[in-house]
Amino acid sequence: MSQEVTIVRNVLEANDRLAQELKNNFRAKKILCLNLMSSPGAGKTTLLERTLTDLKTEFKMAVIEGDLQTDNDAQRVAATGAQAVQINTEGGCHLDSGMVLDALKSIDTEGLDILFVENVGNLVCPAEFDVGEDYKVTLLSVAEGDDKPEKYPFMFHISAVMLLNKVDLMPYVDFDLDKATGHAKKLNADIEVMPISARSGENMEDWYKWLRDKRAEKL
Amino acid sequence: MSQEVTIVRNVLEANDRLAQELKNNFRAKKILCLNLMSSPGAGKTTLLERTLTDLKTEFKMAVIEGDLQTDNDAQRVAATGAQAVQINTEGGCHLDSGMVLDALKSIDTEGLDILFVENVGNLVCPAEFDVGEDYKVTLLSVAEGDDKPEKYPFMFHISAVMLLNKVDLMPYVDFDLDKATGHAKKLNADIEVMPISARSGENMEDWYKWLRDKRAEKL
Numbered sequence: 523m524s525q526e527v528t529i530v531r532n533v534l535e536a537n538d539r540l541a542q543e544l545k546n547n548f549r550a551k552k553i554l555c556l557n558l559m560s561s562p563g564a565g566k567t568t569l570l571e572r573t574l575t576d577l578k579t580e581f582k583m584a585v586i587e588g589d590l591q592t593d594n595d596a597q598r599v600a601a602t603g604a605q606a607v608q609i610n611t612e613g614g615c616h617l618d619s620g621m622v623l624d625a626l627k628s629i630d631t632e633g634l635d636i637l638f639v640e641n642v643g644n645l646v647c648p649a650e651f652d653v654g655e656d657y658k659v660t661l662l663s664v665a666e667g668d669d670k671p672e673k674y675p676f677m678f679h680i681s682a683v684m685l686l687n688k689v690d691l692m693p694y695v696d697f698d699l700d701k702a703t704g705h706a707k708k709l710n711a712d713i714e715v716m717p718i719s720a721r722s723g724e725n726m727e728d729w730y731k732w733l734r735d736k737r738a739e740k741l
Numbered sequence: 742m743s744q745e746v747t748i749v750r751n752v753l754e755a756n757d758r759l760a761q762e763l764k765n766n767f768r769a770k771k772i773l774c775l776n777l778m779s780s781p782g783a784g785k786t787t788l789l790e791r792t793l794t795d796l797k798t799e800f801k802m803a804v805i806e807g808d809l810q811t812d813n814d815a816q817r818v819a820a821t822g823a824q825a826v827q828i829n830t831e832g833g834c835h836l837d838s839g840m841v842l843d844a845l846k847s848i849d850t851e852g853l854d855i856l857f858v859e860n861v862g863n864l865v866c867p868a869e870f871d872v873g874e875d876y877k878v879t880l881l882s883v884a885e886g887d888d889k890p891e892k893y894p895f896m897f898h899i900s901a902v903m904l905l906n907k908v909d910l911m912p913y914v915d916f917d918l919d920k921a922t923g924h925a926k927k928l929n930a931d932i933e934v935m936p937i938s939a940r941s942g943e944n945m946e947d948w949y950k951w952l953r954d955k956r957a958e959k960l
Contacts, residue, residue: 529748561781562864562893563885590865591894613895615834615865643893645781646809646834646863665884665910666782674781674862675810676832691884694913 537651540619544626544654548637554737555637557655559677561670562643564663565687567595569720569729570638574602577730581635581737586625588617588642595640605629616648617641623654635737645670649677657682657736664688664697671705679709683732686717689724756870759838763845763873767856773956774856776874778896780889781862783882784906786814788939788948789857793821796949800854800956805844807836807861814859824848835867836860842873854956864889868896876901876955883907883916890924898928902951905936908943 548555558566567587574583584605587596596608607625609617622639629637639655641648649658660681662670665688671678678684684706686699703715714732718725767774777785786806793802803824806815815827826844828836841858848856858874860867868877879900881889884907890897897903903925905918922934933951937944 526748526752529745533745561862561885562889563780563882589892592888592892594888594892613865615863642865643780644834644863644865646832646861647866663782663884665882665907666780669811669813670781673808673811673813688884691910691913694910 534650537618537620540623541652541654544619544623545656547626548654548656549740551631551634552740553631553634553637554733554740555639555655557639557641557648557653557658558661559641559645559648559658559681560643560661561645561663561666564643564661564666565720566640566643566661567598569661569685569687569718570599570640571602572720572723572726573638573729573733574599574604576726577733578603580734582633583636583638584629584631584634585638585640586617586622586629587640588621590614590642599640611642615642615644615646616651617653618651619653621653636733645674645677649680656740659683659685661685661687662702663691665691665695667696668698668702669705671702671709675709678706678713681710681713683714683716685729686715687720689717690719690722753869756837756839759842760871760873763838763842764875766845767873767875768959770850770853771959772850772853772856773952773959774858774874776858776860776867776872776877777880778860778864778867778877778900779862779880780864780882780885783862783880783885784939785859785862785880786817788880788904788906788937789818789859790821791939791942791945792857792948792952793818793823795945796952797822799953801852802855802857803848803850803853804857804859805836805841805848806859807840809833809861830861834861834863834865835870836872837870838872840872855952864893864896868899875959878902878904880904880906881921882910884910884914886915887917887921888924890921890928894928897925897932900929900932902933902935904948905934906939908936909938909941
């Protein structure tokens with residue numbers, strides 16, 4: 523097992539070196555980079571579709587899409603007019619900074635304001651791998667249940683924002699907003715919690731305000 | 742990288758050896774073992790709560806619960822009267838056969854008919870690790886979207902059953918049942934697809950019939 527542990531540490535260290543390279547690049551170019559993570563089907567791509575459409579005239583934005591297979595999500599995102607590059611991990615459970623560095627070669631970063639990295643749908647493994655982001659943003663769909671922060675603590679511990687998505691489904695599911703928020707805050711007192719619906723558009727202005735503030739801090 | 746690949750192969754081989762030991766044990770004792778997998782919040786524990794309650798007089802059943810943290814799910818399941826053992830992976834993204842072998846020591850397998858292994862909520866990594874099961878059963882909540890079999894193909898490729906859970910939410914989400922089923926069948930022509938609601942109880946008889954058939958085959 524100790525050989526295995528050494529390998530894992532080497533992989534994480536190599537990842538962090540490339541992540542630092544990405545961070546330096548984003549700082550120099552004043553690009554806000556966000557790492558979007560969640561379980562499969564929590565609504566990351568729908569969030570991006572609406573955000574890219576609503577803020578189109580305000581910011582120049584691009585997306586790096588991570589999936590095991592298919593370029594479905596990159597196509598959905600590109601339909602808004604934004605630049606989109608698909609990474610296929612071929613079964614890999616998370617993105618790493620080497621993949622993002624590669625994908626970035628296909629993006630015109632001149633004048634880019636915000637780069638979204640949509641990670642593989644997985645509430646566990648992506649939390650371990652920095653991809654050069656300024657902030658980690660985790661979506662939790664209310665259909666997944668209010669116990670998820672407590673049961674998947676590391677993801678919420680390291681995220682700046684928890685977007686409680688699909689609040690339009692609240693009348694039809696058992697989800698205690700105070701309970702989910704309480705658990706998330708216990709793991710991370712600074713986490714910002716925003717109940718939204720990327721599908722209906724409810725409360726998206728809270729998210730857009732956060733984006734504007736964080737982008738302004740990069741200037 | 743080749744050192745890393747070798748390590749991964751060694752880990753999988755060691756896992757398969759212990760899985761075979763479990764399979765031999767389950768065959769000798771005529772226990773049907775099922776590996777339940779899904780994204781976080783797709784309803785594995787709710788499925789178990791209802792199944793353990795409804796089939797209580799028919800079968801002797803036990804559950805091994807896998808989670809990163811907390812014993813919440815083992816407690817929920819134990820409340821039905823079934824034996825339940827919690828494994829905490831402390832951040833690990835899947836169960837392996839060594840963990841199941843350990844947990845099994847705390848279960849009285851005398852006269853046991855069905856053992857459910859509820860895996861860590863993750864639609865990627867658990868697919869790689871056999872835990873001695875007769876069948877892999879994957880839940881997909883309709884709230885996750887109909888594109889999931891296509892985007893997470895390996896999980897559906899290796900599963901005997903896809904339980905399309907939370908069909909009570911169908912009127913409130915965009916989910917094309919034919920599309921999801923079509924993608925799953927393309928990956929695995931033999932997969933059995935059962936739309937159910939573990940919460941409302943809808944169509945649970947299809948699942949119970951499958952359980953009875955598969956249990957009978959072990960005798």
